[in-house]
Amino acid sequence: MDQLSAEARILAAIRAIPRGRVAGYGEVARRAGLPGRARLVARILAGNGDDALPWHRVLRSDGRIAFAENSRGWREQARRLRAEGVEVVRGRVRMVRPDADLDAALWGPSA
Template identity: 45%
Template sequence: MNSKRRSSFKKKVLEVVRRIPRGEVLTYKEVACRAGRPGAFRAVGAILSRNYNHCIPCHRVIRSNGRPGGYNRGAEKKVMLLRSEGIVARGWKIKHI
């Protein structure tokens, strides 16, 4: 993928994630689909792992199996943030809304 296309996809991913409402989650795959590249869920994870902009709520993106997935501030912090938004978390499983 060339750098221009990669940059465009990154912008789309960050915009999709920015629009996830408080109290809701999307999977990495759902974000990839909404950004126009359904098979690029790993790329979504890579993009979000390098996001340090607190205006982009990347803690609202989870794995398809309900597990929280990575978070640059730690998985425990991710689960804590989700719970503070009313997301049901039982152990390390997130209820996908």
């Protein structure tokens, strides 16, 4: 079995974030099997041109939107998150402790 590239694994981890949920850059890296590579996640997102990718679900570890406050990207990310029912207050989302693995996040009991 061929190993997926780091970029493919990161993009798959981002696509797996359920609607109405968020994850930090570091959590995405961990889910992709690349712990400690949060900056790689940010670089891949910055260069991504796939309009279907739910990039807006990826935030800083403290729940803040990474774009400059009130920039076009900041406003768009906040708009998309709110459209999914995520509460965004002054560019920040209340982050919950990441689940142990993706299966638990998707199918485990609600907090």
